Amino acid sequence: MKALGELELFVRAADGGSFSAAARSLELSPAAASAAIKRLEAELQTRLFVRSTRSLRLTPDGERFLAHCRVALQALSEGEQALRGDAQALRGSLQLSLPSDLGRGLVLGWLDEFLLQHPALRLRVQVTDRLADVYRQPVDVALRYGAPADSALVALPLVPQNRRVAVASPGYLAQHGRPAHPQELRDHNCLRFLLSDDVHARWRFHGAAGDTVVAVDGDRTSDDGDAVRRWAIAGRGIAYKSWLDVGGDVAAGRLDVLLPDWRGEAAPLHLVCADRRLLSPAVRALRDLLAARFAALPLPPAQPSVAQSRTARARSP
Structure with missing residues (x-):
């Protein structure tokens, strides 16, 4: 147990x-x-930390070594629960990273329900659009859009059919008009998202004739997806958002979905972790x-079939 205490100390020092x-x-002295x-x-015959003043x-x-320590300590916690005859009660802590808009709009409320079901569990939640490094940061699992770039990550699908949609408020459309083709977005104020210092300024759509990509511009850019959504609701421009982020606003009439003949790019939602051994009972219950x-x-609005699109264009004045 002394060695396990050293592992716990190592993990907490790395996290903090x-x-x-x-x-x-x-409850140790710094010297100890x-x-x-x-x-x-x-014991490991290697340096674990670079220290300075x-x-x-x-x-x-x-x-x-940190990733292996997390797995070992999680396994120990689960073993202790089983020995107590309390395996069904989820205990310990679960550290989760959420995208800002999705977290605030939907998931935080569901986490309240989750904790009511499992009162012995503690949650530590990061709400940020910065991609969490599940290898280095104190994060057990993260919600992420799109297929993980790192094939070594474990990605459990949550909403595989999710996609992006172009949206704007009724007030903005009344003042500036409604684009009929993605290339017409170049004539509008587009609200852009900044991810890992890269501006998402090339919006991709799929229509009856194939794919089209439009380079958009606008007077507002943010690294917070919730800020982009709020700007769109306030009539400041057109946003290109995950349906999960704006579906409620569309249902309430705060935003309209644009370009009905065009399908936005896929944005499947996954629950991601660094190692399958980290799929603890708490993670599985949350999933x-x-x-x-x-x-x-x-679900996102269905794209009309090719025949429907041609019929709609034929009927247009």
Whole structure:
């Protein structure tokens, strides 16, 4: 158990970037914590941290070891629950990263329900559009749009049919008109999203004749998806958003879906973690609840068939 205590200390120091804070959380003196980490490094025959007077960061070996420590401590926690005859009660902590708009609009409310079902569980939630590094950051699972670029990640599908839609408020459309083709978006004020310092300024659509990509511009850009949605509702321009983010606003009449003959790019939603061994009972229970809640939501508007699109154009004045 002494070795397991050293692993717990290592994980807390890595998460907090501080030996002192980790020591306080475990009711140890800083000197005892430092000595424990040195013992662990000696046992592993490698340095786990790069230390300075102002900072503490993991070495490459420390980053690799951290993922294994999380798995080991999670397995120990589950084993303790089973020995108590309390395996059905979810305990411990679950650390989750959520996109801002989806988190605030839907998931945070569902997490209230989740905790009512599992009162012995504790949640630590990051609400951010910065992609969480599930290998290095203190995150067990994350909700992400699109297929993960890293094939080593475990991605559990939640809403595979989700996609992006172009939306604007009725007030904006009354003043500036409704685009009939994606290329007409170049004549509108488009509200753009910034992800990992890259501006999402090329919007892709699929129609009866194939794909088209339009380079959009506008006077507002944000790295917060919720800010982009709020600008659209306020009539500041056209946004290109996940249906999950704006479906409620469309149903309430705050936003209209544009370009009905064109399908926006796919944006499937996944629950992502670094290793299949991290799929604890708590993660699986959360996944089941989220899948059920998402399944109850309306689907994105269906794209008309090619024949319907041609008929609509033939009837247009």
